[in-house]
Each structure stands twice: as C-alpha cells, then as structure tokens.
Amino acid sequence: MIKKRSSSDSSERGSSRACSALCFILITLSLIFLSYAAASTQEVLDTDTSPRGKESSEGLSEVVIKGEAKDTVKVEKAPYQIEIKLEEIVSPSIEETEALMEGGLEILRQGDLQQFTRLNSKQVIRPSLPSLPEPPLVTFHPRRSNLKIKRWKLTISDEKGSIIRTLQDKGSPPRTIEWDGQDERGKIIKVGTLYSYNFVGIDQDGKPHTTSGKPFQLWALKYDERDSVNIEVANRVLYTSERDEFSEDGKLIMEKAIDCLRQYSRYPFRIEIYTDEDPAVWEKAKALLSNYVSGSLILLPEDLRINVKRKDVRGLTTCFIIQTR
Structure with missing residues (x-):
C-alpha cells in the first residue's frame, strides 16, 4: 500500500532547508569579517587591573587597554657629508703670516713704548746681584x-x-x-x-x-738703627762726575738698593744726599734718583722724598732711610 505525503510535511521540509541556507550564509560572512579585521590591526588586550586600592568613582577597577599599530613607517636619514679642503683654510693664513714676518706691518714703534715705562716694574728680587755689605762687616x-x-x-x-x-x-x-x-x-x-x-x-x-793687615774700605753698606734700616753709598762711587748718570759700579749698587726697598715695601722711606757743595749743584742727581726709583718701584716722582743736605758726620754719601718704626 502506498501512502501519500501530506502537504504539511512538504512545507516543513522547505522551511528547514531555507533556515539551514541562511545560517550557512551568516557563518560565512562572520568568518570573512573576522579574518579581515585580524589582517588590518592586531589588538593586544591587557586586562591587568589597576593597583589595589585604586578604583574608579563607581567602585570598579580600571582596565588599561594597550594597542600597537602594525602599519608603522620607518624613515632612514642619509648621513651628512661635508667636504673640507684644508688648503683653502691654511694657505691664506700662511700667506698673511709670511707677509707679517717680512716686516710689512710695524706693530709698535719705540716711541709708542715710552708711555708704558711705568709698567716696567722689574718687581723681582734678584739674588744674583752682589749683596750690600752688612754686619758683621x-x-x-x-x-x-x-x-x-x-x-x-x-x-x-x-x-x-x-x-x-x-x-x-x-x-x-x-x-x-x-x-x-x-x-x-x-x-x-x-x-x-x-x-x-x-x-x-x-x-x-x-x-x-x-x-x-792691608787697609780696606767699603763703598756701600746696609745697617740697622733703632727705628730704621739704612743703606749708605759713597757719592764718588754712585755717580759720574757730571752727577747726571750712575757709574758702572753705581748701577749695580742701585739695583741691589732697589731690591732692599722692595723687601721693606710696607714701610715709608726717604733719600738724603749729603754734600759739602751748594745743594743746587745736585739737582741733576735728584732728578736721576727720582726717575730711577719711581720707575723701578712704580711710584709717582712727586711721592718721593729726596733731600740734599750739608755733609754730616757720615761723610759725602747718598743714604736710603727706611723708617721701620
């Protein structure tokens, strides 16, 4: 006996097939969407919660999401290249130096140096000079x-x-x-x-x-008194006959006398010339001493005390008196 299928059975089978086809289409579309999203970006989810005790205003822990873009761009800079030609720098300077050495340019003339004489102090004590005799003499x-x-x-x-x-x-x-x-x-x-x-x-x-014993004499000496240190030099040894220059021996004695004045630079001093002649004759010697001492010690000539006096018991001498008390 052959039974005929009813119309209701046929309709149920058709609807079932339609549902299966729809599900297949949806699944396929979902897979396509997911693969596309994974290919364009990769997201790394860090679901570590915030430190304990730190919560949001609603009482929930904070979740930090970190992402890194895949499509980064790398830029490479070309290294700098600077060409330096030494001959272009050195040659002009050498030429200028050679021109200067040839005497084409006069830096300072002798006359220009006269205004700097006050700066030529020679403020150095020179032990190589012969010392002034002092006790024991x-x-x-x-x-x-x-x-x-x-x-x-x-x-x-x-x-x-x-x-x-x-x-x-x-x-x-x-x-x-x-x-x-x-x-x-x-x-x-x-x-x-x-x-x-x-x-x-x-x-x-x-x-x-x-x-x-053989007779002896001293042309200069240095000695101490109660309130001063004195340097005495015989006039006939210190100056030339015209009294406008120091003699050769006098130059050495004056250099050592200046060294002694430097050693006692904290104390005032004066210079006294003892003579048996008219004091006016010794004006050249006063000017000579003034220029030499002021130039050597960087002093103004008007600040020096130089007096010409009549001969006393010490004889015809030029005496530097350093007032220590």
Whole structure:
C-alpha cells in the first residue's frame, strides 16, 4: 500500500532547508569579517587591573587597554657629508703670516713704548746681584803659629790713625774674628773711608808678635738703627762726575738698593744726599734718583722724598732711610 505525503510535511521540509541556507550564509560572512579585521590591526588586550586600592568613582577597577599599530613607517636619514679642503683654510693664513714676518706691518714703534715705562716694574728680587755689605762687616783670619799665644789683641784704626775699636781675648786666637763694623761708641763705620788693622799676639814669655793687615774700605753698606734700616753709598762711587748718570759700579749698587726697598715695601722711606757743595749743584742727581726709583718701584716722582743736605758726620754719601718704626 502506498501512502501519500501530506502537504504539511512538504512545507516543513522547505522551511528547514531555507533556515539551514541562511545560517550557512551568516557563518560565512562572520568568518570573512573576522579574518579581515585580524589582517588590518592586531589588538593586544591587557586586562591587568589597576593597583589595589585604586578604583574608579563607581567602585570598579580600571582596565588599561594597550594597542600597537602594525602599519608603522620607518624613515632612514642619509648621513651628512661635508667636504673640507684644508688648503683653502691654511694657505691664506700662511700667506698673511709670511707677509707679517717680512716686516710689512710695524706693530709698535719705540716711541709708542715710552708711555708704558711705568709698567716696567722689574718687581723681582734678584739674588744674583752682589749683596750690600752688612754686619758683621769684616772677618779677620789670623795666621796659625807654632808659638804658644797667651793672649791676643786686634785693633782697627781709621784713616787718621786713630784706634776706633779693639777686640781682644786670652789664649790662642780663633780661626776667624768677626767685626760688626761698630766703633767703641757703637757707631757704624763710614763708607768711602780707609781703615787698617793690626793683630798682636803675646806669647808665654810676654813677647809681642805683630801682624799688620792691608787697609780696606767699603763703598756701600746696609745697617740697622733703632727705628730704621739704612743703606749708605759713597757719592764718588754712585755717580759720574757730571752727577747726571750712575757709574758702572753705581748701577749695580742701585739695583741691589732697589731690591732692599722692595723687601721693606710696607714701610715709608726717604733719600738724603749729603754734600759739602751748594745743594743746587745736585739737582741733576735728584732728578736721576727720582726717575730711577719711581720707575723701578712704580711710584709717582712727586711721592718721593729726596733731600740734599750739608755733609754730616757720615761723610759725602747718598743714604736710603727706611723708617721701620
């Protein structure tokens, strides 16, 4: 027996087929959409919550989403290339230097340097110069003798033959006897004055044995007094006959005197010229001293105190007096 299908069964089968076809289409479209989205961008989701204790105003933890674009663009910069030709830089400077060395340009003339004389201070103490004699001024060296000396005596006399100082002791004389340059009254000897000495040794039999020394004199000396340091120079050695220049020996003495003034630069000083002539004759010497001392010590000439006085007991000298008290 053959049963016929009803019309209701046929309609149900048709609707079922239509639903299946629709689902297939939707699934296919979904796959296409997802593959396209994955190809264009990749999103990396970081679902780490914010630190504990930090929540949003609604009480929910914050979620940070980080993304990185795939389609980045890389740019490469070409390295700089600068060409330097040394000959273009060096050659012109060499030419200018050679032109200068040939004497084409005069930097300073001798006349231009005159305005800078005050700056030429020479503010350097020069120990290589011969020192000014200062106490002890004279050292004697008695000759050794086979005689047994009981006592000895050394006498110093001035140019008039007057004994100004006596040094003596018992027993054999020492190898060296130093004299401070003072006479019996404590006054220092004078520059330019001739002095002589005699050494007498008395043996055990009481016989004297006398030795006379060669005369000596000092042209300059430095000595201390109670409230000053003095430098004395004999006028006939310091200046030429016209008194407008220093002599050769005077130049060396003046350089050392300037060094001494630098050592006592904190103290005021004055210069006194002692003469037995009319003071007007010594105006050239005053100008010479003023220019030399002011130029060497960077002082104004009007600030210097230079006086010409009549000869005193110290003789014909030029004296630098540094007032230390």
